[in-house]
Amino acid sequence: MSKVFVIAQGGGPTAVINQTVAGAALAARERYPGSRILGARHGVRGIDRDDYVDLSTISETELMRFANTPNSGLGSTRDKPDATYCQRVLAGLDKVGASAFIYIGGNDTSGTLDLLDKSAGDHIHFIHAPKTIDNDLVENDHTPGFMSAALFVANAFLSVDLDFRAMRGVYVGIVMGRHAGFLTASAAAWRRDETDGPHLVYVPEVPFTEGRLIDDIRATLDKHGRCVIAMSEGVQTADHKPLAESLIPAHLHERDAHGNLQLSGGDLGLALQEAIKDDLPGVRARVDTFGYLPRGFIGAISAIDQAEAFAIGRFAVESHEAGSGSVAQTYEDGRTVLRMVPLAAVANRTKTMPADFLTAEGNHLTETGLAYFRRLLPPRPDAWTPFV
Amino acid sequence: MSKVFVIAQGGGPTAVINQTVAGAALAARERYPGSRILGARHGVRGIDRDDYVDLSTISETELMRFANTPNSGLGSTRDKPDATYCQRVLAGLDKVGASAFIYIGGNDTSGTLDLLDKSAGDHIHFIHAPKTIDNDLVENDHTPGFMSAALFVANAFLSVDLDFRAMRGVYVGIVMGRHAGFLTASAAAWRRDETDGPHLVYVPEVPFTEGRLIDDIRATLDKHGRCVIAMSEGVQTADHKPLAESLIPAHLHERDAHGNLQLSGGDLGLALQEAIKDDLPGVRARVDTFGYLPRGFIGAISAIDQAEAFAIGRFAVESHEAGSGSVAQTYEDGRTVLRMVPLAAVANRTKTMPADFLTAEGNHLTETGLAYFRRLLPPRPDAWTPFV
Numbered sequence: 001m002s003k004v005f006v007i008a009q010g011g012g013p014t015a016v017i018n019q020t021v022a023g024a025a026l027a028a029r030e031r032y033p034g035s036r037i038l039g040a041r042h043g044v045r046g047i048d049r050d051d052y053v054d055l056s057t058i059s060e061t062e063l064m065r066f067a068n069t070p071n072s073g074l075g076s077t078r079d080k081p082d083a084t085y086c087q088r089v090l091a092g093l094d095k096v097g098a099s100a101f102i103y104i105g106g107n108d109t110s111g112t113l114d115l116l117d118k119s120a121g122d123h124i125h126f127i128h129a130p131k132t133i134d135n136d137l138v139e140n141d142h143t144p145g146f147m148s149a150a151l152f153v154a155n156a157f158l159s160v161d162l163d164f165r166a167m168r169g170v171y172v173g174i175v176m177g178r179h180a181g182f183l184t185a186s187a188a189a190w191r192r193d194e195t196d197g198p199h200l201v202y203v204p205e206v207p208f209t210e211g212r213l214i215d216d217i218r219a220t221l222d223k224h225g226r227c228v229i230a231m232s233e234g235v236q237t238a239d240h241k242p243l244a245e246s247l248i249p250a251h252l253h254e255r256d257a258h259g260n261l262q263l264s265g266g267d268l269g270l271a272l273q274e275a276i277k278d279d280l281p282g283v284r285a286r287v288d289t290f291g292y293l294p295r296g297f298i299g300a301i302s303a304i305d306q307a308e309a310f311a312i313g314r315f316a317v318e319s320h321e322a323g324s325g326s327v328a329q330t331y332e333d334g335r336t337v338l339r340m341v342p343l344a345a346v347a348n349r350t351k352t353m354p355a356d357f358l359t360a361e362g363n364h365l366t367e368t369g370l371a372y373f374r375r376l377l378p379p380r381p382d383a384w385t386p387f388v
Numbered sequence: 389m390s391k392v393f394v395i396a397q398g399g400g401p402t403a404v405i406n407q408t409v410a411g412a413a414l415a416a417r418e419r420y421p422g423s424r425i426l427g428a429r430h431g432v433r434g435i436d437r438d439d440y441v442d443l444s445t446i447s448e449t450e451l452m453r454f455a456n457t458p459n460s461g462l463g464s465t466r467d468k469p470d471a472t473y474c475q476r477v478l479a480g481l482d483k484v485g486a487s488a489f490i491y492i493g494g495n496d497t498s499g500t501l502d503l504l505d506k507s508a509g510d511h512i513h514f515i516h517a518p519k520t521i522d523n524d525l526v527e528n529d530h531t532p533g534f535m536s537a538a539l540f541v542a543n544a545f546l547s548v549d550l551d552f553r554a555m556r557g558v559y560v561g562i563v564m565g566r567h568a569g570f571l572t573a574s575a576a577a578w579r580r581d582e583t584d585g586p587h588l589v590y591v592p593e594v595p596f597t598e599g600r601l602i603d604d605i606r607a608t609l610d611k612h613g614r615c616v617i618a619m620s621e622g623v624q625t626a627d628h629k630p631l632a633e634s635l636i637p638a639h640l641h642e643r644d645a646h647g648n649l650q651l652s653g654g655d656l657g658l659a660l661q662e663a664i665k666d667d668l669p670g671v672r673a674r675v676d677t678f679g680y681l682p683r684g685f686i687g688a689i690s691a692i693d694q695a696e697a698f699a700i701g702r703f704a705v706e707s708h709e710a711g712s713g714s715v716a717q718t719y720e721d722g723r724t725v726l727r728m729v730p731l732a733a734v735a736n737r738t739k740t741m742p743a744d745f746l747t748a749e750g751n752h753l754t755e756t757g758l759a760y761f762r763r764l765l766p767p768r769p770d771a772w773t774p775f776v
Contacts, residue, residue, distance in 0.1 A: 009554070012555075013550070013551050013554045013555070018772070039775065041775060041776050042776065053775040062772075065770060065772045066772040068770070068772075069550065069770075069771045069772040069774075070547055070550055070551075070771075071547065071550035071551045071553070071554050071774075072554035072555075072774075073550075073554070073772055073774040073775055073776075074554075074774075074775055074776065075553070075554050075555075075774065075775065075776030076554040076555050077555070078555070151687070152687065155685060155686050155687035156681055156685065156687075158686055159458055159459065159681075159684045159685050159686045159687075160680055160681070160684075162401070162457065162458055162459035162461075162684060162686075163401050163458075163459045163680055163683070163684050165459070165463070166397070166401045166459050166460035166461070166462075166463050166464040167400075167401070167460075167463075167464050167465070167466070171680070269657075269658075269677070270657075270658045286679060286680065287679075288677055288678070288679030288680055288681060289657070289676055289677050289679075290676070290681070291674060291675075291676030291677075292548055292551055292559070292674065292676055293544055293547075293548075293676060293678070293681065295551070296547045296548075296550060296551050297543060297544065297547050298543050298546055298547045298550075298769050298771065299539070299540065299543035299544075299547075299687060299688040299769075300687040300688060381686050381687075382453060382456070382457075383457045383458075383686065384406070384450075384453045384454040384456075384457040384461060386457075386459070386460075386461040386462070386463065387427065387429060387441040387461055387462055387463070388429050388430060388461075388462065388463030
């Protein structure tokens with residue numbers, strides 16, 4: 001039976017988000033021959049504007065080239081539809097006769113789908129396909145896009161730690177992550193023992209103070225002669241405000257349509273660099289802001305991440321007849337399993353790192369935490385421990 | 389005939405600097421059986437302190453593991469010896485009976501060697517083995533370490549350009565480079581036409597003004613809807629001062645032993661982000677500082693760079709009997725050729741990008757410039773041009 005599938009991408013791009021589009025398109029073509037498969041440009045905005053790519057006619061070879069290319073090839077959006085916008089999107093979906101709308105994104109995207117689902121009739125099913133480098137979707141063991149971003153971060157910290165063995169000092173790498181510290185914590189995945197960096201890991205889950213930072217750095221320098229730090233750009237002070245927010249002048253605050261403050265690692269980085277220079281005079285200190293580099297780096301994509309993202313697209317199509325829902329990727333008996341959960345279970349909720357991932361001091365990972373990241377990443381590359 | 393070779397690493401680490409150590413050590417073992425091969429820890433500092441790693445006894449397998457590991461595994465230094473320090477280093481070399489000192493580094497390192505050579509007798513030969521991610525050594529077509537760092541930068545800009553097609557705006561990636569723009573310019577190596585990013589390339593070779601930047605960005609946004617910029621952290625104003633220097637409060641200026649201002653991309657980045665926000669209100673703008681990430685990233689090392697760095701180590705040993713000198717890597721008849729040039733020809737000099745690499749507007753590369761970077765990098769990874 002031929003159908004009409006609409007597929008779109010929302011929120012921040014990832015290295016593997018196009019895999020999910022390709023997986024869904026190919027599954028739809030196999031299962032429902034003769035179907036129309038429409039890729040909406042820039043998420044719901046494309047539906048509102050009747051702006052589609054026809055994915056029905058592209059060869060499988062070309063679709064796989066598309067799949068293997070990082071970052072949202074259909075375009076993305078951060079639009080969060082209100083009731084009126086929702087009605088326009090529903091009208092757009094009806095106009096093309098859609099039987100399913102598969103929307104690939106994070107918690108904001110699942111929120112949009114939940115809203116659409118509640119306003120629509122039963123003739124169309126809304127399927128949320130997960131993706132986020134933040135790894136912060138509830139109901140999921142891990143999310144597509146995270147492994148690849150984490151692979152970049154782990155590679156970066158292994159490399160920078162070797163660099164700072166050669167010439168000692170303090171290094172801070174600021175990593176994306178507003179509420180959840182998963183991506184920052186992946187910096188420690190390949191750490192073998194306490195001599196390896198990162199020596200300190202600061203995440204939004206643990207309240208942060210500048211004084212504590214300086215004490216931690218001093219203690220690490222005393223012990224190891226250098227100090228490599230992984231820090232989330234969303235680290236928070238005890239009053240639950242992002243540290244960056246208290247450091248950036250109010251007139252520079254910029255919020256997106258979801259009310260999220262746009263945090264730039266640069267602001268935080270500069271403030272940190274000055275703090276370290278003031279409190280640890282004479283110590284060589286460098287702060288880099290990774291920013292967008294980890295999230296779609298074509299030079300280091302996780303093959304497992306690619307395969308899982310593709311499988312999620314297939315699963316979305318294969319499961320859509322049972323009704324609306326969110327595809328969840330769980331880990332059971334040593335393997336990744338896909339199942340469908342209610343949209344409301346995922347919508348607008350944020351998973352943070354479990355408390356047992358972090359040490360009592362809150363500045364590093366426990367063995368439980370490390371085991372999680374090691375499971376998701378390939379083995380540590382062979383690297384000689386420097387002679388110094 | 390057995391000899392004593394001293395090998396050391398100076399200046400910033402690279403992804404392939406240990407290849408040169410391994411190449412030299414293995415050549416010395418083959419050519420001069422029974423020789424002592426001493427790796428000085430932290431450059432000349434190790435010679436001054438009689439602090440060596442014995443590279444004579446390490447297995448070939450282990451030496452190759454060391455070779456394949458990025459960043460100076462013997463430790464590095466930015467010490468620039470004065471006359472007294474030189475005498476101590478010469479005494480140290482005599483103490484171990486060195487017949488050759490192979491020092492791997494950039495222009496500062498070759499300057500140190502030139503100084504040592506002029507103060508020493510003929511019983512010891514000083515060989516400079518080139519390395520620098522800045523690619524700024526005269527007499528060389530390109531320098532070991534550059535290809536790998538450039539590979540990171542090219543990967544990063546291809547990826548970020550795909551990211552900014554999905555959600556439009558202005559992106560600035562700030563790349564290391566104090567005087568020479570080679571590493572920044574490698575961002576454009578995989579650009580196919582003017583629609584691909586980076587759309588603007590700013591290097592220290594061309595005087596920079598903030599007003600010009602904003603005009604360039606406006607024109608690019610009008611044309612392509614997004615603007616991806618590669619900028620050297622050493623971009624200079626018309627009075628030949630680093631832009632960062634004029635933006636950073638004087639009390640934060642920090643200079644190394646060579647008198648180089650320590651530029652952090654973060655300072656420049658924050659200033660740029662504010663300028664763009666002020667002059668282009670409502671435009672999504674992000675600035676990332678790549679900092680140390682490109683220079684020893686274990687996840688994307690150029691195989692040709694590795695092989696060339698290894699060959700330079702071998703050549704240093706094979707050529708040392710002819711006297712002191714600097715190994716130069718030239719490009720002749722379509723291949724890389726090694727030869728020895730006088731230390732004074734390289735010492736303390738800086739190669740910048742040839743004028744014909746840059747367009748008349750000074751904000752991008754010419755075909756001549758692009759051809760150079762394409763020759764040094766592997767082919768562009770297959771990437772689907774997004775549907776938006």
